[in-house]
Amino acid sequence: MDTPTLIDVANKGINSRLTERRLRRGTQSLASLRNELSVVEEQVQHFAEEVHDLEIRALVSETPLADAESRDAMRHMQAITKHRDYLRGAIAELEVRQDDLLDKLGR
Template sequence: MSRDRIERRLRGVGQQLNALRTDLRVCEEQLVQVSEEADECRLRALVSETPLAEREYREAQRHADRLQRHRDEIAARIVRLEADQDALLDRFTAL
C-alpha cells in the first residue's frame, strides 16, 4: 500500500474515532440520566405497588438497557478502529 493511501486511511480513521468518541460521551451522559430515571421508577413501583408503576419501571429499564447496549457497541467500534489505526501506523513506519 502506498504512503499516500495509508495517510488518507489514517486521516479517515482519525475522523471516525473523533466522531465516535463524541458519540460515546453523549451516550454516556444520556445513560446516566436514563439510569437515574429507571431507578426512580423502580422506587415508585416498590412504594406504590401498582401495575402502572411497575410497567413504567419496566419500560424505563428497557430503555436504559438499550442505551447501555448502544454505548457498548460504540465502545467496541472505537476499540476496533484503534486497532486498525495501530496497524496502519505500523505499515506507515515500515515504509
C-alpha cells in the first residue's frame, strides 16, 4: 500500500482550495450570465413583437420607408437572437466546467 507523503497531502489541499476558488468564480459567472440572459430574453420578445408589427405596417402601407424599418427591425432581432444563443452556449459550457470541478473536488 502506498501511504501519502506530506507533499501529497499538501498538494491535495492546495488543489482542493484552487478548485473551490474556481467553483466560486464559476458560480458568480453563471449568476451573471443567467441575469444577462434573462434581460436578453425580454429584449428578444420585445423585438419579435416589433418585427411583427413593422412587417404588417410594411405590407399595408407599401412604402419604401416602412419596408426599410421592417428590415432594420429584423436585423436587430437577428443580432439579439444571436447574442441570446451565445449566452445559452456560454452558460452550458460553464455548467459543464462546474460539473467537472465538482467531480474533481469529490475525488
